[in-house]
Amino acid sequence: MCGLTLALILKAARDSVKALNPSQWNPINQRRWHNFKKNRRGFYSLWIFLVLFIISLGAELVANSNPLLVKFDDQFYFPVFKAYPETTFGGDFETATEYRDPFVADLINAKGWMLWPLIRYDYRTINYDLPEPAPARPSAENLLGTDDQGRDVVARLIYGFRISVLFGLTLTFFSSIVGVLVGAIQGFYGGKIDLIGQRFLEIWSGLPVLYLLLILSSIVKPNFWWLLGIMLMFSWMSLVDVVRAEFLRCRNFEYVRAARALGLSNGKIMFRHMLPNAMVATLTFMPFILTGAITTLTSLDFLGFGLPPGSPSLGEMIAQGKDNLHAPWLGISAFVVLSVMLTLLVFIGEAFRDAFDPRKQFG
């Protein structure tokens, strides 16, 4: 089992390395990549977004209350990855070391050194040493100030960005799978299956999503996966119509007929011959599903029905900004991060749409 997974991962890695080299692509994809690059705004947005995303993926290395590397008594310690009891460094307690404690710091610095990340707070580290009651205004120690529980805003934004994007990507991925599958089946078989599917979609899309989410999240204790599951129940619908239309169109293409004349099974025809056509529509839609997912998560967090308390979330920070109007750095920072993120994604989405538009001709 483990070997198989490993083999799959290796294959995926090899494929993606091959897939990332534009000169290896077929001419259609090369032209798409060319069109994508022609949209300068989208192209730069993609790079900026990728850099931000990769940085936030390594949030633990950028903002952490533990040092990256400790040298103590000629030995190296990696507190980011492993918790060491305080006694290791000559302290009194058996509990995990509090490196930010000046007493511990002195102990370590006496016999070695510590390499700190850029920001010495993670998303739940509380700064007990504030010059004023929390929320504290921006200072050299807390670049964007702290929130109303004394936690560093920059650290929380980095972690919040990561969780938002990851949530959005996972939701997009799963809702695309469900949406494409349902759309493909409806479009391929047509007739009664299509009719019943369409009526079900109409009823399902008529449900008030936000209220249902509120009700459901008051029944279960919401966490990342619960929220994902609940939102997946509704977010798959946006793709169905596009994919279905594409499949209905392709159904009578001659090469689909030819495939049937060769005796291919329905599944093979759907996924080898028809899905590639529908993928264009799907890929064009994806960035917009992503922004939608992020916005929904943020609004749930804002209302307090989202991620569990204490999680770094942009919505929760906006709520704090609303509660603490005298501390504008809270609301403004969250707003800027959120709007930059969504704007970048929309620009990338537009460039995507250009890239997949066969009628678009760039000089």
Place this chain on the structure above:
Amino acid sequence: MSQQTLLKVKDLSVTFAQGGQRVDAVKQVSFTINPSQMLALVGESGSGKSVTAMSILRLLPYPMASHPSGEIWFGEHNLLNLPDDELRHIRGDDIGIIFQEPMTSLNPLHVIEKQIGETLLLHKGMTGIEARERTLELLELVGIPDPESRLKSYPHQLSGGQKQRVMIAMALANEPKLLIADEPTTALDVTIQKQILELIAELQQKLSMAVLLISHDLGIVRHFAQDVVVMKDGHIVEQGRCDDIFQRPQHDYTRMLLAAEPDGLAPALADNTPVLLEARQMRIGFPLKKTFFGRVKEEFLAVNQIDLQLREGETLGIVGESGSGKTTLGLGLLKLINAGGEWSVHGQAIQDLDQQDFRPLRRHLQIVFQDPYGSLSPRMSVSQIIEEGLLVHAPELSPEQRQQQIVDVLREVDIEPAAKDRYPHEFSGGQRQRIAIARALVLKPELIVLDEPTSALDRSVQKQVIELLRQLQQKFSLAYIFISHDLAVIRAMSHRIIVMQAGEVVEAGPTEDIFNKPQQAYTRKLLSAAFTTQKREMNSPTWFSS
């Protein structure tokens, strides 16, 4: 020259520039048209004949297109550098144009009267009663039955032939001195094609206007044009009187075009050849109205009570105009659409088999489609396309054996096996059709349904494909069901023929009987509408005496 000349094209070149690439579509072309002359521009697709004609009215997509050299003199105007507003007076007034596709060249949202009236208003300033009378006169001229009631018709209420007549009426509205007809009948059935061409020729005489006819069909050109310009790759290879060119072609290319008419007959079969496919009472209907529970209340019968029989190694030609149900019949026999009736292969009844049970039989029954661009999946390489059937029907083969079979079958259809990893768009139309044939052939079928396999191809390529099909039939004793509207091709390929009209068999019999002694009026009409380059009944305008 004298004032005899109506239009003089001198050293015309057309270049298209796109994305840094420049394509020379027309190179240094010169010809003249005199009043009341019908000049034909002939060539295969991509020869630049349409582009030449479009540049006369500057209808090309400028500024992508440009003219590096050339002059087009119409009277004392050089059309290539005439200001736009002056050119607009010439368009539709002195020079009329009809396009290939009557289905899309009329605006679907306006009635006929309005569309014809528009040109009258623009160029003659006619309105109201005056315009209506002129419109009626025009519709009568182009032979629209009961023109009064047609004035308020929308284009979708007219047949293809009637639409083309309306297009001609619009082009003639202002009695142009020159009519440009760009493949005016390519989208139409043969019987309608004949009517339309006769109409154009008749009007040419009656109104003494010049006609520039653009066509790929040498049969048409020979029957109607007085002078011919033969084009190839943007050059004029030969021009002159129609009779001279057809009887004494000087250039190799012209000779090749003339020789491209399919000829020969299907080789005779032994009498005791076993029957491969037998069908009785084939019936295919498309539901028009259904009850709530899905029971069909009303249906359109595309194929109605057809019997047919096919022996091993035999070719059965199915002829008919569009909408006659010939393609539907072919698809129904292969269970690609639902069909009723009884039919059997090698005595095994297949009408009641479901798709699952029928799958093993598919190997023996293959199909090649009309459009070589649409029938190959654009995202798969040639070897993947051919391999697909083998994966289903011969899963026991090792990858090496499969590759070997792919290479063999590509050799069989004259495609370089080294090209097997390329994608369909890198091949020409004829090559793509060969790949489609290879895909069917690799399964070693006994019957191939050929659904208009050559009608999307140029004549010269068409001949090669027909030769190939013939060779393959001999070699593997394949049976063909050959569906086509092209009588010349059908005649060259088939042992027996079925003539279909509106879903029913009009006449069936051996090829020679049908062509030499047609029994039914419809068959005779169909045969008389086909033009060949070989024979020409009469030369004078009285040819269309009806």
